[in-house]
Amino acid sequence: MKNWTRKALVLTVSTAAAAGTLTAAVTPAAHSRPVGPVAAPLAWHPCEPPGGVVVPAGQECAELRVPLDYGDPGGRTVAVGVTRLRTDRPDARRGTLFVIPGGPGSSGVQRLAQKGEALRAATAGAYDLVSLDPRGVGSSTRANCRISEADRHLMTLRSWPAPDGSIAANTERSRRTAELCARNGGPVLRSFTTGNEVRDLDRLRGALGERKVSVWGSSYGSYVGAVYAQEHPARVDRLVLDSTGDPDPGRVAYGWLANMAPGAAERFPDFAAWAADPAREAEGLRLARRPGDVQPLFLALARELDRNPKVSDVPGTPLTGNMLRQALQNALYGDAAFAPLARLVKAAQDPQGRPSPAPDLARPMPDEDASLMVAAICNDVRWPGPATGYARRVAADRARYPLTAGMPASITPCAFWKHDGEPRPTRITDEGPSNVLMIQSLRDPATPYAGALKMRSALGARARMVTVEQGGHGMYLGNGNACGDRVVSDFLVTGKRPGRDTHCPNRPGAAGGVS
Template sequence: MPTYRRKAALLALSVVSVATALTGAGAPLARAAPGAPASSLEWKPCARPGGPAAQECAELPVPLDYADPDGPRITLAVSRLRSDRPAARRGTLLVIPGGPGGSGVQRLTQKGNALSRELAGAYDIVALDPRGVGGSTKASCGLDPADRWLVTLRSWAGPDGETAENAARARRIADACAREGGPVLRSFTTANEVRDIDRFRQALGERKLSAWGVSYGTYVGAVYAQTYPHRTDRWVLDSSGDPDPRRLARGWLANMSQGADDRFPDFAAWAADPARDAEGLRLAEHPEQVEPLLLELAARLDREPKESDVAGTPLTGNGLRQTLQNALYGDALFPGLARLVRAAQDPAARPTLPPELARPLPDTDAAVMVGVICNDVRWPQGAAGYEEAVAADRAAHPLTAGMPVNVTPCSFWKDRPREEPTRITDRGPSNILMIQNLRDPSTPYSGALKMRRALGDRARLVTVDHGGHGVYLAGTNTCGDRAVTHYLTTGTRPHQDTYCAP
C-alpha cells in the first residue's frame, strides 16, 4: 500500500493500521552504543521491506493495571533505530503514532530512514505499539463482520439522515465489547499509554525523552508532558486537536466537519485544473462546481449503489463520502478519489474500491479503535438527540453528512471511565514545538489553537499554509521541516509563533 494510502488509513478515531508480527531470529542482549545508556530490553533484528536495515525490536512487559503493579502483565512491542553517529548522539527520540490504533513500530519502519537523515545521528529513535495494536497484547470484541466495515464503524447516517440503524449497531458493538473485551480492553486508555511510555523510558535507561507525536499522538504527548514534565526534553506536537477534557474524542470527531470544509477547496481547485485533462481526471470546469457534483453523485449512490470490483460490496454514497474524507489527508490521494468519481459516473465502469473499503477491519483493530475513545471520557448516554444533531450538521456541513456528530458505541458503553481526563495546562517547562497545517481535515486549525492556548508559554506554534494531515517529513513544506529539525537538533525554537508560506 503506498505511503499516502497508509497515512489516510490512519484516520484519527477511525482506521487502524495493522502492524506485522515481530520478526527476526533470537539475538543476545544488544550492547548500547557509545554514549547511550544501558537498556534492559532484549533487542533483536527486525528489518522490514522499505524500512531501516538496522531496525531492532523487543518486548516490554508492563502491568495490565498500574493500580496493581504486581498483578497480571501484558507485553508491548517496541522498536528502535540506534544512532549511527555515536559522537553526535544527544538522547532518545520517541515516535508517538496517531489513531487511536496507530502502530509506533510500523511508523518507525516508515519514517526511520528519513528521521535518521534529517537528525544526523542526534538520537536513538524508538517507538512502541500501544496496547491492542500490532505486536502488543490485543483484545477482541467478537464483532460480526458486518459491524466492522469502515463505513459502518464510522457512523454515516442513512440517505435522509436516519440514525436508527447507527444506534442499533452502536448498541450491539458496546454490548459485544462488554461481553468479550475483558480487563485488557478496559485497560485501553490514553492514561495507560502514557504510563507505558514512561515504563519504556525506564527500560531504555533514559532520564528524559524527546518526542514527535502526530495526530492523536499529540494528545498522548501532551498528557505525558503534563504528567511527567521533568522527563521531557524536546517535544514536538504535529497536527494537534482540541484538548478539552470534557469532550476529547467526541470533540475531535465533531471538529472533522469543519476540517473537511477547510480542506475541500484544495481538492476542488485540483480537480478543476485544466492540467487534469491530460490525465482524464478533470471533474469540472470551475472549482465551485466540484462540491455539488460530489454531493449529487453521493445522493445517487445512496439510491442506487454501483457494483464494484469487490463481489457483494457495491460503492455506496457513504463509501464515496468516506473515500473523500480519506483523500483529504494528502494531495497524493487526490487522483485516486478522482478516478473513483469517474468510474462511478460511467454507466459501463465498475469502480475499484480503495483497500480500506474493500474488506472488514480485523476484530482486534475495531476493539482498540472504540476502546480508547470510550474508556477515556464519558459520552452522552443513549440515542436521544442524535437525529437532530445529524440533521443540523448535515445542513451546515454537507460534505460530512452528519457523521462527525452521530451516535457511537461510546453512548452505550458499559464501563464508566476509571480516571478523570488530564487537563493540559501551561504549567511545565517551555520545551514544546507545535506544527500545524492551516487546512487539516482531521485536526482542524481551530482545534490546534485551543491546544496552543492551553499550553501557554510552554509552546511555540509553527503554522504551515498547506492542506492535509501531518506536517513534518510529509514532503509538503521545507520551512516547516526546517523548523522542527532545527529544534530537535539544536534545541532552539522560534522566539514566537511563526508562519510558513506555501
C-alpha cells in the same frame, strides 16, 4: 484537518526573529541516571516487516512487559511491542526521541519503518529513534469484542447516517457493539487508554536507561505526547506536537470526531482546485472546469449512489454514497491521495465503469482492529448518552457540512459504553518547561486549526506554533513543506524555536521561509 476564525496565535515575523529562542531543555540526555519505574532490560532482535512495509536496515524490535493495571503493579502483565533505530552518527547523539504514532490504533513499529530513515537524516543523527505499538496494536497484547463481520466495515464503525439522515441503524449497531465489548473484551480491552499508553511510554523510558527523552507525536500521538509532558514534565527534553486536536478533557475523542466536519469543509477547496486544474485534462482526471463546481458534482454523485449503488470490481461490495464520502475523508489527509479519489469519481460517473474502492473501504476490519478502534475512543472520556439528542445534532450537522453528511455528529458505541469508574482525562496546562513546538496545517481535515489553537492556548508560554499553509494532516516530514520541516528539525537538533508563533507559506519542495 475554515469557517473558524484565524486570528490569534499566528503572527507574521521576520526570518531573523524566527531564528530566535533557545529552549531551556538543551542538556544532553544520553547517559543520565534513570528515574521512575524501571523495567527489565530489553532483548532486541531484527523486526519482522509490519504490514508489508520495508523495515530499514538496523531497525530492531523487542517486547516490554508492563502491568495490565498500574494500580496493581505486581499483578498480571501484558506485552507491548517496542522498536528502535539507533543513530548512524554516534558522535552526534544527544539522546532518545520517542516517535508516537496517531490513530488511536496506529503502529509505532510501522511508523518508524516509514519515517525512521528520513527522521534520522533530518535530525543529523542526534537521536536514537524509539517507538512502540500501543496496547491492542500490532505486536502488543490484543483483545476483541467478537463484533460481527457486517459491523466491522469502516463505514459502519464510523456511523455514517442512512441516506435520509436516519440514525436508527447506527443506534442499534452501536448498542450491540458496546454490549459485545462489555461482555467479551475483558480487562485488556478496558486498559486501552491514553493514560496507560503514557505509563507504558514512561516504563519504556526507564527500560532504556534514559532520564529524559524528546518526543515527536503526530495526530492522536500529539495528544499522548502532551499528556506525557503534563504528567512527567521533568522527563521531557524537547516536545514536538504535530497536527493537534482540542485537548478539552471533557470531550477529547468525542470533540475530535465532531471537529472533522468543519475540517473537511475547510480542506475540500484544495481538492476542488486540483480537480479543476487544466493539468488534470491530460490525465483524464479533471472533474470540472471551475473549482466551485467540484463540490456540487461530488454531492450529486454521492446522492445518486445513495439511491443506486454502483457495482464495483469487488464482488458483493457496491460503491455506495457513504463509501464515496469515506473515500473523500481518507483522501483529504494528503494531496497524493487526490488522484485515486478522482479516478473513483470518474469510474462512478461512467455508465460502463467498474469503480475500484480501496481495500480499507471494501473489506471488513479484523475483529481485533475494530475492537481497538472502538475501545480506544470510548475508554478515555464519557460520551453523551443515547438520549441526548443525537438525531437533532446529526440533522444540523448534515445541513451545515454536507460533505460529511452528519457522520461526525452521529451516535457511536461510546454512547452505550460501560466504564470502570469515572474517566479522568488529563488537563493540559501552561505549567511546565517552555520546550514545546507545535506544527499545524491551516487546512487539516482531521485535527482542524481551530482545535489546535485550543491546545496552543492551553500550553501558553510553554509552546510556540508554526502554522503551515500546506493543507493536509501530518506536517513534519509528511506533506511536503520544507519550511515547516526545517523549523522542526532545527528545534530537535539545536533546541532553537521561533521567538514567536510563525507561519510557513505553501512552497512544497522549496527551501521556504518563515514569515
